[in-house]
Amino acid sequence: MTKKERLFLSKHNIMSKVRDSEDYYIINLLSRNADIISNADANALNILDFSSLSDIDAYIEKGYLLHDLNDEDKEFKRAYIDFIHDRDQSETQIFFVPSYACNFSCSYCYQNGYQSIHRSLNNEIINLFFEYIERFDKKYITLFGGEPLLPSKENKTNIEYIIQKASEKNIGIAIVTNGYSILEYMDVIQKGIIREIQVTLDGPEAVHNKRRSLKDGGATFSKIVEGIDALLKVNIPVNLRVVVDKENINSLPELAEFAVRQGWTKNPLFKTQLGRNYELHFCQQHNNKLFDRLSLYEDLYQLIKKYPVIPQFHRPSYSISKFLFDNGELPEPLFDSCPACKTEWAFDYTGSIYSCTATVGKEDEKLGTFYPKVYLNTDLVEQWEDRDVLSIPDCKHCKLNLACGGGCGSAAKNKNGGLHTPDCRPIKELLEIGMKLYF
Ligand code: SF4
Ligand code: SF4
Structure with a gap:
């Protein structure tokens, strides 16, 4: 078997042209690598002609190319567990x-x-x-x-x-x-x-x-x-x-x-x-x-x-561009960008409880009360708690999921009629501009 036949593109590569430039950016939030690459290399990746890449070993080392996609799936699961753990610890x-x-x-x-x-x-x-x-x-x-x-x-x-x-x-x-x-x-x-x-x-x-x-x-x-x-x-x-x-x-x-x-x-x-x-x-x-x-x-x-x-x-911020520039590394993968009922809650003077600032004060979004009596609709709360890029069918296999996080639950619900639906962010396009501006 040739080297070319044994390699696969990572499912988490985000690649597009840098604005007002001939170069491309490639970002992989799972392997936590980002690079500016030539037009020729971008083309080679697009047509899966890996043998003509300028430095194929570097692409493998950085996780843009893989020998086995199963390894990446395992890494994805590990990163998800870390994400949930960190979120549980946060304020x-x-x-x-x-x-x-x-x-x-x-x-x-x-x-x-x-x-x-x-x-x-x-x-x-x-x-x-x-x-x-x-x-x-x-x-x-x-x-x-x-x-x-x-x-x-x-x-x-x-x-x-x-x-x-x-x-x-x-x-x-x-x-x-x-x-x-x-x-x-x-x-x-x-x-x-x-x-x-x-x-x-x-x-x-x-x-x-x-x-x-x-x-x-x-x-x-x-x-x-x-x-x-x-x-x-x-x-x-x-x-x-x-x-x-x-x-x-x-x-x-x-x-x-x-x-x-x-x-x-x-x-x-x-x-x-x-x-x-x-x-x-x-x-x-x-x-x-x-x-x-x-x-x-x-x-x-x-x-x-x-x-x-x-x-x-x-x-x-232009998605993660500013973070990358300021910190010299990518942020952790974002499995969920909506903090509602996880690390955010909203309460009001009437004694009502809501998921966040987008829903507070809307009677049909009420999740419970702390006054006059304490009551919480745990079924509704669970729906909010469960929302992340794995619970939203469109997000699960989206290449942008670890940069996007599935967007805002409330916006998604208003737009699509369901909480576990996507609120897409123009990640690729924002990165095109951000990579130009900051790099
Ligand atoms: S529903 Fe939207 S506004 Fe509310 S916490 Fe989630 S992302 Fe923020
Ligand atoms: S909200 Fe849209 S862009 Fe974001 S991860 Fe889901 S499908 Fe992808």
Whole structure:
């Protein structure tokens, strides 16, 4: 038998052309190797003419070519067991919604679709929430909304009580806020073990104010900026989120310049994230403004080429490209990208329990209650717990599965009608851009 006849392509090779280049990338998340290869080698792999590869031994050594596919299947199973083990050890992010109300009237807000429930948070409910979450070993709480830092006295008293209880129990707190009332809450925030405050700024002043005004139309930019400065001054980490769509993407360079001028980008406690404005919950009025996942990152790539200030402010991940560049190695294989009911849960002030932030507050997604009585629909919970690339038929044999992880369970359910269905990520295309940008 010739060498060529005995070799097989790994089922986990991801290969495509690097953007604006003649070269190709090849990545294998199971053997944890990545390389830039020539057009000729890529062609040889595509037509299975392995004997014409530039260095066939290197391809075998790196696990791109195999003598026996069974070995790879065994390795896959081992990696899966490791993944589940590591996930069982990791901490749980517990979202808590103190109310669904908000003082902003953002042009794109999905929460307009929620019914307001007439019950208000009190110490009894907070106590029962803390009692319930004792079952989670390593954990931290993320306050979420609506807007968790509403300016009312009653709300501030509740938030203070939650932060105080969390501190007593040595539980870290994160807060996802629109940022308008940070200054009024500084005294309370500083009493907590704060992991980070996530604040949204959608662009430079005029753009932000147009998109994220108060309910009465009032401007919010300057007050948010003061809040961010105040947090960084006392060494509280800030995660600045920009919700991006076609209306504001071109103002990103200006926002980046602003952040640089403020001194934020030099502060190690400051980080950023771009959120795609998308239809997870309720129909948006202006659908033509929305990006799909790939077109956002295509536009971003063009902007980054033109405005080098953007990467000072935000370096997009382009799937695993940024991780590879920053760490000099690939991440662990991702058998599941949806933490719902595994390392993420969501609770609200009415006493209800949900899988995550995508389902919280939706009556038909409720999994149980911690108040007035403790109840959990274990059948539904198991469905969430079981979701990973092995439980989703389309993902099981997908070449991209270990980079993609099957996507978001809630998005998949909304799109396809079932939880154990795929929410595909344009992994190949993102890597095409990312490999160009970072390598
Ligand atoms: S359902 Fe989607 S939003 Fe919720 S945890 Fe999973 S990936 Fe995240
Ligand atoms: S969600 Fe789509 S791209 Fe991701 S692993 Fe499943 S089939 Fe592949």
